[in-house]
Amino acid sequence: MFSRKQAAGADGAGYAQAVEQLTASRRTIVEAFEIERARIERDLHDGAQQYIVAASMKVGEALMMLDALRAAGDSPQLAAVEGLLVEAQRDTSGALRTLRETVAGVHSRTLAERGLEAAVRELGERLSAPGDPVEVRVPFPLPPLPGGVLSSAWYFASEALTNAAKHAPGAHVSILVVADTALHVSVVDDGPGGAVLTGGHGLSGIRERLRTFGGDLTLTSPSGGPTTVVARIPLLLRHGESGVPPRTPGRIEG
Structure with missing residues (x-):
């Protein structure tokens, strides 16, 4: 017969195992999002x-050929063709610029190379109103986190800041990033509300995504x-992983 202490130990072990399994399944969901995100980024780029x-x-080459033909004799038809090619080149340049912005919005290179704080500060700089920079506060060092958790935080910050810039132009915007048992990202604007x-x-879609792995x-x-x-956003740390950030000597919080 098990003693009460043995039973409590068995219950504790079972609870720990259940938590570990839940964390693993949620990490699998987040990793699946990351795999799909990487595929989309790759497909857009390649x-x-x-x-x-x-x-x-090719349009550029056609314009050069047109110059050679004009040297042999100009005509209204050549001028019309040149005009169409110039417009086509302008359109392809615009499409390429838009596509590159889309690729940048799919994932942040800064996030991958320098971490969430640097990526959020970059977003703040990019989406600041003239003369009124977005106030970014990360008062404490952030712990090492799975890539999917970081991406989820960055997507949210990007969407929330974009919405503030779009729907509350001229409003002061601030963003706060902190971590305890979860990662919390808060975006506030002093616009008209409503x-x-x-x-x-948008944000509704991000909410549904966060809820699939225990966030909100x-x-x-x-x-x-x-x-x-x-x-x-849950930290999704495995058993034995620490949620305590490494100490940075001489760090000045702000």
Whole structure:
């Protein structure tokens, strides 16, 4: 017969195993998101982008050939063709620029190379209003986190800051990133308020994605403001992994 102490130990072991299994399954979900994100990024870069680059080069070659033909004798038809080619080159350049911006929005190189804090500060600089920079606060060092958790935080920050810039132009925007038992990212703007989550895209889509692995997203936006949107993202640490960030001597918080 098991003693009460043995039974409690067995229950504790079972609970720990269940938590480990839940964490593993949630990490699998997040990793699946990352695999799909990487595939989309690769397809955009190696597929569509290459076709647009090739088309732009061919238009450039056609313009050079047109110059050679004009040397043999100008005509209204040649001028019309040149005009069409110039427009086509302008369009392909615009498409390439837009595609590169899309690829950059799929994933942040800064996030991969320098971490979440640097990537969020980069977002803040890019989406700041003239004369009123986004205030970015990361008061404590962040712990090492799985790539999928970092990507989820970055996607949320990007979408929330973009929404603030779009729907509350001229408002002061601040973003706070902290970690305890979860990663918390909060974006606040002092705009007119009245924001709601709608549809299955944007912040609403991010909320559904976060909920698939135990996270959540909340929005508070009374009429007159401010608007506060907060993402809570599980750290998804395995047994034995620490949620305590490494100490950085001489770090000045701000």
